[in-house]
Amino acid sequence: MTDPSEIVVPENWICLGKVADAHGIQGELKLQSYTQDPRQIGAYGPLKLIGCADVLTIIKLRAQKGDLLVARIKEVVDRDTAELLRGQLLYVEKTKLPKIQDDDDVYVSDLEGLSLYNTNEKKLGSVERVHNFGAGDILELVLDGHKETIMVPFLKAWVLKVNIEEKNLVIDQVYLDEFLKPFKQSDEKWTESKKGKK
Numbered sequence: 001m002t003d004p005s006e007i008v009v010p011e012n013w014i015c016l017g018k019v020a021d022a023h024g025i026q027g028e029l030k031l032q033s034y035t036q037d038p039r040q041i042g043a044y045g046p047l048k049l050i051g052c053a054d055v056l057t058i059i060k061l062r063a064q065k066g067d068l069l070v071a072r073i074k075e076v077v078d079r080d081t082a083e084l085l086r087g088q089l090l091y092v093e094k095t096k097l098p099k100i101q102d103d104d105d106v107y108v109s110d111l112e113g114l115s116l117y118n119t120n121e122k123k124l125g126s127v128e129r130v131h132n133f134g135a136g137d138i139l140e141l142v143l144d145g146h147k148e149t150i151m152v153p154f155l156k157a158w159v160l161k162v163n164i165e166e167k168n169l170v171i172d173q174v175y176l177d178e179f180l181k182p183f184k185q186s187d188e189k190w191t192e193s194k195k196g197k198k
Contacts (some may be wrong), residue, residue, distance in 0.1 A: 011046065014109050017041045017109040023070050029056075029082050031069045031090070034108075034132055039067055056090065065183060089180035108137055110164050111154070111191040116141060118173040119160065127169070130154070143180075152179060 020030040033041040041047070042058035060072035076082050086124070097107070108130040116124045125143040137154040152158055152171075153172065161170040 010050075012094045013050075014094045014097060015089050015091050016044070016047065017090045018087045019085045019090065020068060023087055025079050027073065027078045027082045029071050029073055029076065029085060030064065031071050033069055038063070038094060041069065042071070044092045045109040047092060049085075049088055050091065056085075058143050106162055106164060108132075108154075111139065111162070111169070113165075113167070114162070115168040116143075117168055117170050118121070119129070119170060120173070124171070124176070146180075150180070151178070 016035055017031050017033040020032045020160050022028070023030045031041060032038070035041050042061055046055035046057045055067060056071075056076070057074040058071050059074050062070050064070050065081065072080075076085070094109075102129070109129050111130050111131060114127045116126055118124055123144070125141055125146075127141040128137055128142045128149050130137055131151070138151045139159075140149050140152050142149050150174075158172055158175050159169055160172055161168065
């Protein structure tokens with residue numbers, strides 16, 4: 001099984017969730033769903049695994065807690081197989097998902113790679129990745145002049161506009177400036193700052 005940290009995801013694939021753990025002795029899986037309605041994780045056909053030809057077909061699904069679900073999978077019949085799947089990300093082809101009708105909605109995968117601007121149309125950097133650790137979507141940003149990426153919440157108060165067609169989003173500069181205060185910008189500036197305190 002492929003290490004999830006080493007996978008190369010095909011451009012037209014969307015991650016709907018991941019296998020959190022095995023459950024019980026009959027091959028059931030605990031799934032963490034990334035879909036708005038957690039139960040929709042199984043609504044678009046078999047889930048694909050990167051790095052192998054296997055798919056997972058959900059035949060029964062029940063809620064456990066929060067966005068965690070317990071799934072009975074057609075292709076998994078024992079706990080040993082279920083444990084091999086722990087940590088695997090689950091995908092479908094983007095063409096299987098419904099088209100977005102609301103202008104305020106986006107697929108989070110479409111945010112990755114977008115250029116980042118402030119309201120004065122100054123380019124600030126780009127969106128490296130989108131994460132979800134259980135409390136909402138988080139944008140990992142690469143900012144000009146900053147060596148390390150930073151993570152900010154994907155909230156309307158922060159992100160004022162998203163334009164997928166033009167491949168950019170606009171962020172509130174006031175929020176960003178406050179957030180960046182504890183961050184160093186570059187090795188040179190950080191070194192000078194430390195020297196100045198001696």
